[in-house]
Amino acid sequence: MIHSILVVCTGNICRSPMGERLLQQQLPALQVSSAGICGLVGQPADVLAQSVAELHGVVLKDHIARLLTVPMMRQSDLILAMESEQINRISLIAPEVRGKALLFGQWIGRQEIPDPYGKSMDAFEYVFRLLGEASQEWAKRLTVKGLRTCRQKT
Numbered sequence: 549m550i551h552s553i554l555v556v557c558t559g560n561i562c563r564s565p566m567g568e569r570l571l572q573q574q575l576p577a578l579q580v581s582s583a584g585i586c587g588l589v590g591q592p593a594d595v596l597a598q599s600v601a602e603l604h605g606v607v608l609k610d611h612i613a614r615l616l617t618v619p620m621m622r623q624s625d626l627i628l629a630m631e632s633e634q635i636n637r638i639s640l641i642a643p644e645v646r647g648k649a650l651l652f653g654q655w656i657g658r659q660e661i662p663d664p665y666g667k668s669m670d671a672f673e674y675v676f677r678l679l680g681e682a683s684q685e686w687a688k689r690l691t692v693k694g695l696r697t698c699r700q701k702t
Contacts, residue, residue: 552626555567555580555628560613560615565593565608567661568581582614583614584616616638621641621642630663654685656678656682656685661678
């Protein structure tokens with residue numbers, strides 16, 4: 549059973565903070581956090597990430613970037629990475645967690661979520677939209693099992 553999700557990207561200032569907050573909205577009963585493989589420790593979310601998120605009612609102003617650690621990965625039930633290469637890096641850092649590391653875009657055609665860092669507002673908007681679609685799909689899949697179980701019991 550999934551109780552906690554760790555969202556991973558490179559610096560933990562663009563994609564993973566947005567993905568974390570979107571998943572928190574979709575799955576409020578779960579513990580959702582984020583970190584970066586090369587986390588820019590202590591940094592706030594990117595200004596454009598904050599702006600795009602705010603336009604959609606998502607707050608990133610209180611986000612503080614963290615570096616991905618082995619204990620974080622071990623303690624999480626599911627690890628969602630933005631790119632296949634990040635899953636490979638996760639597997640090198642902690643081979644034992646490989647089975648629970650998947651793409652954030654797994655259910656939208658196994659799509660990788662591109663890094664908008666240093667790009668335009670349009671690039672951030674595109675990434676936010678992808679993360680939103682992927683979050684909705686994860687929410688469907690993580691809640692359907694529970695709903696089926698409840699329906700079978702009644």
